[in-house]
Amino acid sequence: MNPFSVLKRVSFKHILKGILLGMGRPLFIFPTIKATKDCIKISTSHYGKLHHKNGPANAFRHALWNYLIAKKCLKWNNKEPLVYDWAKKVTDWHEEAFPNKPLAKAMDLHNNAVGRFIFKEHIEKSEEEIITVLQKMTLESVKIEGDTDLSKFKDRLVHILEP
Numbered sequence: 001m002n003p004f005s006v007l008k009r010v011s012f013k014h015i016l017k018g019i020l021l022g023m024g025r026p027l028f029i030f031p032t033i034k035a036t037k038d039c040i041k042i043s044t045s046h047y048g049k050l051h052h053k054n055g056p057a058n059a060f061r062h063a064l065w066n067y068l069i070a071k072k073c074l075k076w077n078n079k080e081p082l083v084y085d086w087a088k089k090v091t092d093w094h095e096e097a098f099p100n101k102p103l104a105k106a107m108d109l110h111n112n113a114v115g116r117f118i119f120k121e122h123i124e125k126s127e128e129e130i131i132t133v134l135q136k137m138t139l140e141s142v143k144i145e146g147d148t149d150l151s152k153f154k155d156r157l158v159h160i161l162e163p
Contacts, residue, residue: 014097035068059157066115
């Protein structure tokens with residue numbers, strides 16, 4: 001995907017916010033880009049194009065993305081709360097910069113948080129082990145609707161569309 005075609009979809013306000021966010025943690029920019037590329041590659045290898053829809057594969061991708069951002073940034077700064085906070089800020093920015101329908105946005109934000117939870121709970125595990133954990137969680141992903149209380153699924157992946 002061409003980065004310039006992606007930027008055309010983002011408002012000037014959100015581009016500016018993204019630049020300021022990156023300026024706050026410049027050492028995290030490249031690990032975040034690497035995490036994003038790796039996440040797409042891994043998600044595609046396991047689920048094909050399904051991870052672009054709002055089903056369980058999408059839940060996997062969002063959780064893996066947050067985990068990978070935190071894990072890869074940890075190599076540049078070994079302060080877990082700092083990389084956890086960065087992963088939250090950058091993925092929250094993404095959800096604001098690329099607007100989605102309310103339920104899809106809530107689902108994405110929830111699955112992002114699950115990925116960060118997995119990072120905190122399994123910091124010592126390898127990426128391969130985490131992929132296995134997330135694949136199991138993907139099989140147990142919960143289908144949600146507009147009136148679903150997501151707080152009941154704190155450590156579970158959620159999805160909208162059937163696989």
